[in-house]
Amino acid sequence: xxxxxxxxWSPAVSVVxxxxxxxxxxxxxxxxxxRVTEQLMELDTPPxxxxxxxxDDGSKDRxxxxxxxxxxxxxxxxxxxxxxxxxNFGKEPxxxxxxxxxxxxxxxxxxxDMQDPPSLLPQMYADLLTGQWxxxxxRRVDRVGEPPVRSAxxxxxYRIINRISDADIVDGARDFxxxxxxxxxxxxxxxxxxxxxxxxxxxxxxxTKWLPYENVDRAAGETKWSFLxxxxxxxxxxxxxxxxxxxxxxxxxxxxxxxxxVLTVVVxxxxxxxxxxxxxxxxxxxxxxxxxxxxxxCLGVIGQYLAKTYVETKHRPIYLAxxxxxxxxxxGRKNVRP
Ligand code: UDP
Ligand code: MG
Numbered sequence: 001x002x003x004x005x006x007x008x009w010s011p012a013v014s015v016v017x018x019x020x021x022x023x024x025x026x027x028x029x030x031x032x033x034x035r036v037t038e039q040l041m042e043l044d045t046p047p048x049x050x051x052x053x054x055x056d057d058g059s060k061d062r063x064x065x066x067x068x069x070x071x072x073x074x075x076x077x078x079x080x081x082x083x084x085x086x087x088n089f090g091k092e093p094x095x096x097x098x099x100x101x102x103x104x105x106x107x108x109x110x111x112x113d114m115q116d117p118p119s120l121l122p123q124m125y126a127d128l129l130t131g132q133w134x135x136x137x138x139r140r141v142d143r144v145g146e147p148p149v150r151s152a153x154x155x156x157x158y159r160i161i162n163r164i165s166d167a168d169i170v171d172g173a174r175d176f177x178x179x180x181x182x183x184x185x186x187x188x189x190x191x192x193x194x195x196x197x198x199x200x201x202x203x204x205x206x207x208t209k210w211l212p213y214e215n216v217d218r219a220a221g222e223t224k225w226s227f228l229x230x231x232x233x234x235x236x237x238x239x240x241x242x243x244x245x246x247x248x249x250x251x252x253x254x255x256x257x258x259x260x261x262v263l264t265v266v267v268x269x270x271x272x273x274x275x276x277x278x279x280x281x282x283x284x285x286x287x288x289x290x291x292x293x294x295x296x297x298c299l300g301v302i303g304q305y306l307a308k309t310y311v312e313t314k315h316r317p318i319y320l321a322x323x324x325x326x327x328x329x330x331x332g333r334k335n336v337r338p
Contacts, residue, residue, distance in 0.1 A: 010048040011105035013040070013125065013178075015078075016098030018091050019067070020057040022112040024221050026066045029112050030076070036118045037077040043122065045129055047106070049333045050078040055098045058088035071327035079333070081326035085319055091224075092195035093319040095175065099184055101324075108178045113218040116176035120213065124178040127209055134206035135179040139172040141212040150227060157234045164244035167202035169237075170210070177201070192240070193311050193318060196233075199241040239308050246305060249298035256291055263287070 015033065019026060030052070037050050056064045064084050071080040083097050095109055106128055110116035116138065124136040146154075158171035175197055186204040201208075225233075238245065 009105075010045055011129075012049040012051070012103065013047040014051050014053055014102035014104030014107045015121075016053045016055070016095065016102060016107065016109045017112050018055045018057055018094030018098060019059060019063050019112045020088060020091070020094070020224060021059045021061045021063060022221060023059070023062040023066050025113045025218070026054075026063060026070070029114060029118070030070050032114065032118045034077055036121050039122050040125060041077065043126070047125070049104075049329070051102075051104060052078050052080050053098045053101050054080065054082040055094040055101075056082065056084040057090065057094040058085045071325060074328045074331075076327075077330050079327060079329050081324075083321050083324045086322040087320075089319045091175075092197055095197060096188070096195060097319045097321065099188055102184060105181055106178055107181070107184045108176075110176045113221060115216050115218055116174060117213070117216065120176075120211065121178065124211065127211075128178055128180065132207070133209045135177055135183050135201075135208045136211060137170075137201070137208050138174045138176040138211045138213055139170055140174060140215045141172070142215055146215075147227075150230070153231070153234075157237075161199075161234075161238055161242065164238070165199065165202075165242040167199045167241045169198050169202045169241070173198055173201075173210075179206075182206070191318070193316065194236055194240045194308055195318070196237040196240045199237055203241065235304075239304050243305070245301045249301045252294055252298060256294055260291075 017029065022029075033052060040047055040050065052070075054067050054070070056067055067080070067082045067084070070076070071082060073080075081101060083101060085094070085097070098109065099107065106125065108121060108124070110118070120138065127133060127136050155171065158169060161169050183204065183206050186206070187200055190200050190204070
């Protein structure tokens with residue numbers, strides 16, 4: 001048996017990649033990760049093993065076959081392990097399943113489309129090894145190549161949510177991170193179904209180093225996010241990490257009550273002083289419509305939270321796996337945890 005290295009320690013690294021219809025990107029990613037793995041192995045304190053955890057999120061193309069092919073290879077410098085979902089559950093459940101499967105001391109999460117460049121990994125690894133941080137996170141410095149309307153809404157969203165939530169949610173933060181085991185365990189301990197990853201990372205805290213980098217285009221395939229999907233995701237994020245909208249609803253209620261009180265006094269006084277000329281039904285209509293609208297809005301807000309609570313109380317599993325497996329260990333490596 002090989003003895004433990006004398007160097008401080010040699011962590012095993014897990015790389016989690018959610019994949020939904022990534023048959024074109026995945027081979028490119030796998031090749032690039034192989035190149036980066038060789039680089040990592042040359043470092044003074046190389047990782048003792050790298051495992052790539054692929055989560056097939058119910059892809060409709062050949063993604064799973066590509067994964068099988070990768071797992072069947074014995075020439076890769078990392079081990080391939082995979083989980084395939086019974087259907088498309090979404091990126092957040094895929095990330096959760098991937099994190100659950102990890103055995104490494106350091107865990108990276110990244111996209112399959114090369115928008116999270118694997119070439120950043122050696123630097124992130126070196127930073128984490130210093131022990132100064134618990135997590136190395138990335139954020140984009142610009143939103144080049146994004147429709148301006150989308151950028152404007154994104155900025156507005158971050159401004160608002162940071163005001164009304166106690167989780168620190170960073171604008172432009174990507175889901176590309178390298179973190180230590182305690183951070184992974186903390187994220188996994190948050191077993192909520194409505195998973196807003198950016199908020200979860202902000203909420204768990206830990207010492208995080210932010211690494212800015214330029215936005216890159218997808219290597220192949222298409223983004224799965226439409227504007228509508230992003231908008232719904234943003235609202236989910238607000239509901240998951242802030243109850244301020246509920247408070248706003250109550251404040252709005254109080255304001256309308258006060259307004260009604262003042263108006264009553266005005267109407268009564270006017271009737272006493274000037275008699276009651278039957279007039280003003282347009283203003284009456286306006287008031288009714290306004291108050292009615294505010295009531296519906298507040299009911300809607302309450303309904304949103306009720307719906308979230310309903311989903312959480314059902315305690316359904318976050319994902320369902322159809323199959324799981326793992327490929328051979330790279331030559332000369334032994335398992336992290338049997
Ligand atoms: N993804 C997933 N399930 C989904 C949608 C996306 O696992 O339902 C994965 C996708 O394969 C990719 C990552 O999540 O690895 C990011 O997706 P995408 O590139 O479409 O998002 P964007 O980078 O445009 O935000
Ligand atoms: Mg992408």
